[in-house]
Amino acid sequence: xxxxxxxxEMADPAVSAARxxxxxxxxxxxxxxxxxxxxxxxRDVSAALLDPARFLSGHxxxxxxxxxxxxxxxxxxxxxxxxxxxxxxxPGAIALLRPRLEAIAEELLDAVEGRDGWDLHDDLAFPLPxxxxxxxxxxxTDDIRQxxxxxxxxxxxxxxxxxxxxxxxxxxxxxxxxxxxxxxxDDMGDRSLLARIAQARRDGEPISDxxxxxxxxxxxxAGNETTTSxxxxxxxxxxxxxxxxxxxxxxxxxxxxAINESLRFDPPLLGLFRTTAxxxxxxxxxxxxxxxxxxxxxxxNRDPDAFDAPNVFDPRRPARKVLSFGLGIHFCLxxxxxxxxxxxxxxxxxxxxxxxxxxxxxxxxxxxxxWGRRKLPVRTKR
Numbered sequence: 001x002x003x004x005x006x007x008x009e010m011a012d013p014a015v016s017a018a019r020x021x022x023x024x025x026x027x028x029x030x031x032x033x034x035x036x037x038x039x040x041x042x043r044d045v046s047a048a049l050l051d052p053a054r055f056l057s058g059h060x061x062x063x064x065x066x067x068x069x070x071x072x073x074x075x076x077x078x079x080x081x082x083x084x085x086x087x088x089x090x091p092g093a094i095a096l097l098r099p100r101l102e103a104i105a106e107e108l109l110d111a112v113e114g115r116d117g118w119d120l121h122d123d124l125a126f127p128l129p130x131x132x133x134x135x136x137x138x139x140x141t142d143d144i145r146q147x148x149x150x151x152x153x154x155x156x157x158x159x160x161x162x163x164x165x166x167x168x169x170x171x172x173x174x175x176x177x178x179x180x181x182x183x184x185x186d187d188m189g190d191r192s193l194l195a196r197i198a199q200a201r202r203d204g205e206p207i208s209d210x211x212x213x214x215x216x217x218x219x220x221x222a223g224n225e226t227t228t229s230x231x232x233x234x235x236x237x238x239x240x241x242x243x244x245x246x247x248x249x250x251x252x253x254x255x256x257x258a259i260n261e262s263l264r265f266d267p268p269l270l271g272l273f274r275t276t277a278x279x280x281x282x283x284x285x286x287x288x289x290x291x292x293x294x295x296x297x298x299x300x301n302r303d304p305d306a307f308d309a310p311n312v313f314d315p316r317r318p319a320r321k322v323l324s325f326g327l328g329i330h331f332c333l334x335x336x337x338x339x340x341x342x343x344x345x346x347x348x349x350x351x352x353x354x355x356x357x358x359x360x361x362x363x364x365x366x367x368x369x370x371w372g373r374r375k376l377p378v379r380t381k382r
Contacts, residue, residue, distance in 0.1 A: 104128050
């Protein structure tokens, strides 16, 4: 029986994928209030993501019905907000960040050099993306651990049965961001992304505080959470098989191809939700209008009709489009940044830490929609 929030499937989302792929193409899941349908086939998930007229984002990309603004809204509002911020996140702009990312990775690895043991999440995979996204926005990096706590609260609220449990923490983050936005609103010499958001106008009028804060938080959270889990998932798999890690460190495995396989096999975001604008028929099942639908990236990435030997982790696998960053108009704005951050970090690790080993499996992050390690202790082999 499918139990997305149960202990077995939380411990290994591959169990969910197998159960989904052995059943109907559109499957009703009643273990959440409100119930939702799940799409698991590569072709169905792709089709839904490429059909924003029937599969709406504007009721929230989590399982709860919430009003959505910013880049998770529907057109035409979505188009305005995406155009506002996309230049900072295009491949050309992202490529210019490589030297700074390399410097951050070296600083973080310098700090753990010589330690008997350290945590790959706490000491590397989380501070690197949070630092760079703060710098892109023009947010002070004085207390990135506080930003990480706020980011974690945002992620947890997205998929929680009771999002109000995180309301107080999110209010504090929103207040902090709003204060920064107000300070940047009149500084026309500030070229940061946060200043551009603060000074944005639509139809001749300034965007609202709510729109500016929501857009900032969406990009901030997306700009660090995916990368952190991509790095920890990659290292967890590669170190669990010493032969793979040795081959990677020896240069026998291409880093870009291996990252693509990690995204396929262990997507940091297991899926996102859409809401049907009308009745939709998939594989003989009618999904009623105004119903939540989970596009399950992790299951689609293991669809045997799309990938050979889909349940085998093969970092040498020939590249094929995976669905871990979505598709269509809501394709993840931070995809290029996440891949570059991972590439830089993993290149630094294989050069400086070829003798690294795991100290257990660490701990899984909490929300059921996300997949990664919130703790991943490691050490240099003795």
